[in-house]
């Protein structure tokens with residue numbers, strides 16, 4: 148268990164702190180003594196093999212307990228319990244791994260539902276809420292689908308609606324379980340560009356489960372690797388996302404390829420050896 152972090156963000160106040168988190172689900176030990184902090188504007192990727200416990204951990208970090216957990220999770224300096232359900236729902240957004248629609252609803256109604264934590268019990272969505280929902284739909288290129296029934300959408304279209312919904316909720320901290328699921332390459336980049344720009348502009352932060360280490364390196368500031376048996380490695384994306392660490396993580400030898408990106412950053416891609 149190790150932390151490898153640079154000092155560039157240390158001058159800021161962390162908005163999210165995790166200390167000594169022990170987590171087990173069924174027979175799986177997900178983490179032992181896990182600790183890290185997230186700062187305003189930071190994007191953190193969680194990576195690991197299937198079944199290692201990424202979703203279980205993300206859910207616990209988002210205050211939606213799964214499995215047996217001990218340790219401290221502080222959002223803006225307070226526990227979820229101290230915030231209460233409604234206040235914490237305004238602070239943090241949750242994008243689930245699977246979108247499960249039970250009933251017919253239009254795309255716009257679904258996206259506007261992101262505003263619900265912000266509304267009083269008896270109030271309806273305002274014109275501002277609707278404008279925010281429409282802007283979020285436009286941001287993911289789904290404006291033309293506003294009147295469509297969500298039950299008729301393709302997997303990738305439904306995922307873009309889920310991203311628009313969390314954008315409409317407009318939380319300070321985004322928890323996203325595989326936000327790129329079902330998306331083609333073009334839309335994967337579009338969603339990550341959108342989040343990166345929002346993090347930079349509005350200082351919101353994101354913790355997300357990703358399966359593509361090259362994209363995690365390109366878009367995230369930090370990374371948390373879950374190795375199984377509770378072992379983990381956390382630190383800056385460039386320190387953690389290396390061929391050695393990822394070969395160990397996935398149990399398969401990987402080659403690292405570096406390429407200068409248009410933004411002047413060195414991009415790192417990993418391919419099976």
Ligand SMILES: Nc1ncnc2c1ncn2[C@@H]1O[C@H](COP(=O)(O)OP(=O)(O)OP(=O)(O)O)[C@@H](O)[C@H]1O
Pocket residue numbers: 172173174175195196197198199200201202203204
């Ligand atoms: N309620 C449960 N009872 C027993 N085992 C469970 C329970 N929930 C999850 N598990 C197991 O715990 C492990 C971790 O599950 P989790 O969904 O967190 O993995 P993951 O890393 O997100 O996987 P994937 O990459 O496949 O989405 C899996 O082996 C899963 O089968």
